[in-house]
Amino acid sequence: MIVDLARFVERERPYWRRLEKSVARLEEAPAWPLEMNDALTLHYLYERAAAALNRIHTFSSDPEVTGYLESLVARAYAVIHSADRRRRRFRPVRWFFGTFPRTFRTHARAFALATAVTLAGSALGAFALAVDDEAKGVIMPFEGLKGDPSNRVEQEEAGGEDDQQLKTAFSSMLMTHNTRVSIIAMALGLTFGVGTILLLFYNGVILGAVVFDYLRAGEGVFLTGWLLPHGAVEIPAILIAGQAGLVLASAIIGRGAGDPLKVRMRQVLPGLVTLIFGVAVLLVWAGLIEAFLSQYHHPVLPYWLKISFGCVELVLLGLFLGLSGRRGAAEAAEEAA
Amino acid sequence: MTPGRARQLVIRTPEGVAFALALAGPIARFLAWLIDTLVTVALILVTVYLLLLLVVVSPSVALALVFLAVFVISFGYGIALEWWWRGRTIGKRVLGLRVVDEQGLRLTFPQVVLRNLLRVADMLPALYLVGGAACAVSRRSQRLGDLAAGTVVIRPPKTPAPEAVRAVAGPFNSFRRHPHLEARLRQRATRDAAEVALRALLRRDQLEPAARVALFGEIADHFRQLVSFPPEATGGLSDEQYVRNVVDSLFRARAGAAK
Numbered sequence: 001m002i003v004d005l006a007r008f009v010e011r012e013r014p015y016w017r018r019l020e021k022s023v024a025r026l027e028e029a030p031a032w033p034l035e036m037n038d039a040l041t042l043h044y045l046y047e048r049a050a051a052a053l054n055r056i057h058t059f060s061s062d063p064e065v066t067g068y069l070e071s072l073v074a075r076a077y078a079v080i081h082s083a084d085r086r087r088r089r090f091r092p093v094r095w096f097f098g099t100f101p102r103t104f105r106t107h108a109r110a111f112a113l114a115t116a117v118t119l120a121g122s123a124l125g126a127f128a129l130a131v132d133d134e135a136k137g138v139i140m141p142f143e144g145l146k147g148d149p150s151n152r153v154e155q156e157e158a159g160g161e162d163d164q165q166l167k168t169a170f171s172s173m174l175m176t177h178n179t180r181v182s183i184i185a186m187a188l189g190l191t192f193g194v195g196t197i198l199l200l201f202y203n204g205v206i207l208g209a210v211v212f213d214y215l216r217a218g219e220g221v222f223l224t225g226w227l228l229p230h231g232a233v234e235i236p237a238i239l240i241a242g243q244a245g246l247v248l249a250s251a252i253i254g255r256g257a258g259d260p261l262k263v264r265m266r267q268v269l270p271g272l273v274t275l276i277f278g279v280a281v282l283l284v285w286a287g288l289i290e291a292f293l294s295q296y297h298h299p300v301l302p303y304w305l306k307i308s309f310g311c312v313e314l315v316l317l318g319l320f321l322g323l324s325g326r327r328g329a330a331e332a333a334e335e336a337a
Numbered sequence: 338m339t340p341g342r343a344r345q346l347v348i349r350t351p352e353g354v355a356f357a358l359a360l361a362g363p364i365a366r367f368l369a370w371l372i373d374t375l376v377t378v379a380l381i382l383v384t385v386y387l388l389l390l391l392v393v394v395s396p397s398v399a400l401a402l403v404f405l406a407v408f409v410i411s412f413g414y415g416i417a418l419e420w421w422w423r424g425r426t427i428g429k430r431v432l433g434l435r436v437v438d439e440q441g442l443r444l445t446f447p448q449v450v451l452r453n454l455l456r457v458a459d460m461l462p463a464l465y466l467v468g469g470a471a472c473a474v475s476r477r478s479q480r481l482g483d484l485a486a487g488t489v490v491i492r493p494p495k496t497p498a499p500e501a502v503r504a505v506a507g508p509f510n511s512f513r514r515h516p517h518l519e520a521r522l523r524q525r526a527t528r529d530a531a532e533v534a535l536r537a538l539l540r541r542d543q544l545e546p547a548a549r550v551a552l553f554g555e556i557a558d559h560f561r562q563l564v565s566f567p568p569e570a571t572g573g574l575s576d577e578q579y580v581r582n583v584v585d586s587l588f589r590a591r592a593g594a595a596k
Contacts, residue, residue, distance in 0.1 A: 005588050027423065050354040057355075064539060067494045070356040074441055077350050082443030169400035176408035183412070187458040190481050195458075248485065262439075265485055273447040276454065 009065060012052050019045035019076055026079045046076040098325035100278035103271045104240065105322070107247045114242035117197050121204020126212035139209045149217035156297045171291030178234060178283045182241030186248060186276050193249025200242045225303035228310025230290035236317060237282040244275040346477055346489055348441040358441070361434045361490040363472045370465070372428030377414050381407055415453040420446060439477065439489045448486040455482035510585045511570040518564050519586040525563040531587045534560070534580050541577070553577040
């Protein structure tokens with residue numbers, strides 16, 4: 001059976017044109033701007049075009065008309081069925097103080113695992129240095145860490161040749177580098193988490209080796225004053241990036257979950273993006289502190305001041321991640337639903 | 338997926354309609370990526386050049402802005418353009434590609450961000466080997482970032498106005514004077530043969546002259562064997578005009594049957 005295509009197209013074309021115009025307008029609109037009557041008309045036009053497509057599929061297979069109608073119906077389908085996906089106004093303060101810590105807490109087990117892996121790496125790094133001095137040359141990533149800690153402390157306290165002019169650039173370099181590493185830590189979750197775990201473990205090995213090296217040399221105060229102001233935020237930020245990687249891995253593996261991969265991914269997707277953007281914000285802060293505070297040592301800045309500052313940061317970060325956004329939890333759940 | 342045809346994503350709507358989106362292949366995607374890479378590099382070079390002019394004001398600030406600009410452009414280019422242009426970057430626009438949700442719905446911001454950030458894994462170990470391999474073996478030509486974000490890259494069909502069908506029917510059809518033979522033709526012609534004739538007419542201007550003559554010769558011969566119209570209806574008709582008459586006869590009068 002063959003439809004009279006010319007007549008059919010001629011009769012339906014005005015409806016298709018109206019649908020095309022409505023869809024084009026809605027595709028560009030940032031919010032759903034339709035009144036009830038307009039919405040009903042749109043739905044009628046969509047159903048009419050869908051019916052026309054079905055009819056063309058059944059009674060004809062003219063490629064031009066089929067292609068046109070499939071494209072039109074696909075666009076209308078996306079517009080109508082994505083009404084609940086439309087862009088909502090982004091509120092950065094509410095997101096940072098509400099959504100981010102809530103997401104962190106939702107995936108607290110992944111954070112605990114990321115921390116455990118890093119601690120295990122740290123233990124290995126310290127152990128390696130304890131049993132073999134030559135390990136230092138292999139483990140330490142920078143020349144500055146391969147030397148004697150006491151010599152470095154002496155140089156730093158003497159003021160060294162630190163270029164004060166480049167602090168801003170150093171800060172920017174740290175932020176971008178650490179954010180890049182965090183993105184990689186999350187992305188390696190695609191390797192079923194193996195890459196993320198290796199990265200966290202390797203970071204832990206370096207951290208453990210550095211800490212052990214300075215403690216062994218009796219430079220614990222310098223180390224704490226140097227690392228704590230920025231490390232109090234930077235290290236948890238990297239751990240949160242690892243947490244995101246492990247959440248991704250967990251969704252891919254799907255152990256014990258009844259949902260298919262697609263559904264699991266859709267469930268964790270907004271959380272992953274929230275975590276990685278939260279990490280980026282934390283790393284901006286850590287970069288500023290590392291460049292403008294951590295590199296100044298006694299006598300310019302007394303160690304007690306730097307250590308106290310780092311401790312306050314750590315406590316505030318703990319309170320922020322542990323408590324912030326609790327009040328809005330019910331509201332957020334409603335929004336999500 | 339239909340054998341012999343380009344890969345397609347078939348979406349069935351709750352209204353019971355199915356439509357197909359043509360998936361972009363690895364080569365088209367690679368070319369789009371190449372263009373985007375060139376654009377990104379050009380953007381970075383221009384931005385760095387401009388920012389370095391600030392060295393006279395403050396070398397540290399200039400260098401800091403360079404670090405930030407390189408980072409923001411390299412990660413933000415794809416995210417910003419795919420979000421604002423609804424799944425398209427400059428490279429994808431040039432190649433006629435678009436990122437869409439694999440259920441045919443509107444892209445969400447987390448989807449756009451995730452597929453772009455996970456690019457760092459797809460690029461491993463070098464030259465997009467992981468992403469390219471995933472794209473080649475995936476049923477929907479998805480790289481890892483697409484699989485995680487639930488997105489696919491499609492080639493949206495060009496949508497010409499559907500008037501084209503009317504143009505194939507000529508102003509006058511000599512077969513109309515023989516309705517009983519037209520009826521016999523409609524009875525004997527298969528749907529496939531009718532579609533072949535229609536498609537040949539729709540694409541006749543894209544054919545080489547020799548191929549056009551040969552193709553319409555074959556199609557006309559096929560229909561001549563089905564029904565023999567008298568000489569007064571076929572006299573002076575070229576093979577192509579003969580096929581036009583056949584198409585008009587087949588597609589014109591079936592409205593009653595289809596309605």
